[in-house]
Amino acid sequence: MKNSTIILMLAVAAIFALSAGPFAGSGDAAEYVGIAKCKMCHNSKAVGGEQYKVWEKSRHANALNTLKKEGESENPKCIKCHTTGYGKPAAAGANLANVQCEACHGPGSAYKSMKIMSKKAFKEDHAAARKKAKEAGLVIPPTEDVCRGCHNEESPKIKGFDFAAYKEKIKHWK
Ligand code: HEC
Ligand code: HEC
């Protein structure tokens, strides 16, 4: 191969790397944005649905308070499962207390955009809109593995985990 060809190939590769941004692949570069952003649209039937109202009453929404009562809310060994996206990239100012939407649905900086989470797009072609959201990092449906990231033996209070039964207890979908 000629040197000039190699240089051209490297230049093209560099441009691709730069333009990849948060939409690349599975959304690895995405940041956790916090519950307030999801609540904006997911607190009303007229927009994304009333999932926030269900979540707010769940034990997940109170998980950090549980640690406070034990005097352990500063202990990294505890907060990693009682908060959202612990140790991962977060948007400036994001409140990531408790086990929020993004703990199961993935970091939202790319998929929360109005272009992707568009009521119109989901109404017109649900499968296509879902595909686009997944490309921007949305995890849907979250599988048993996602839950087991926290519901495992490392938890000092684990009572066992039955995916079907536990899923039923957090039901916020049709
Ligand atoms: C700009 C408004 C808006 C924001 C912000 C937003 N969503 Fe959505 N979301 C929607 C709409 C609208 C739909 C489609 C609802 C429908 O199917 O009628 C949707 C759909 C979803 C779905 C279901 C996708 C599917 O395939 O059925 C999930 C999960 C979801 N949103 C999670 C989130 C999370 C988590 C956040 C916060 C990080 C968030 N959304 C932020 C408006 C929004
Ligand atoms: C980021 C960690 C994390 C993830 C991911 C997670 N959970 Fe949890 N879950 C917790 C914590 C922490 C509690 C305890 C909260 C408390 O009581 O303060 C909990 C509590 C629960 C409870 C209440 C248990 C009870 O005895 O009433 C249910 C149900 C539950 N989770 C279901 C699920 C399901 C289903 C998934 C996956 C779809 C999941 N969780 C994913 C951390 C997590």
Ligand code: HEC
């Ligand atoms: C690997 C993830 C993980 C870690 C680490 C973790 N927890 Fe939890 N914690 C959970 C889950 C999941 C539950 C819900 C358990 C269930 O209902 O089966 C929970 C529940 C609890 C509860 C509520 C128990 C109840 O039923 O009332 C307390 C209290 C608690 N954790 C304290 C702690 C403390 C203190 C630490 C640190 C020493 C800690 N946790 C570390 C995942 C974790």
Ligand code: HEC
């Ligand atoms: C503990 C994990 C967990 C948390 C926290 C969570 N979800 Fe979900 N969510 C799930 C699971 C699991 C499903 C898929 C259920 C199914 O279809 O089997 C789901 C489904 C959905 C759907 C419906 C998609 C469809 O197929 O119709 C929407 C919308 C959604 N979630 C939004 C949210 C929003 C918004 C929040 C925060 C207010 C949130 N979720 C918090 C686990 C979670």
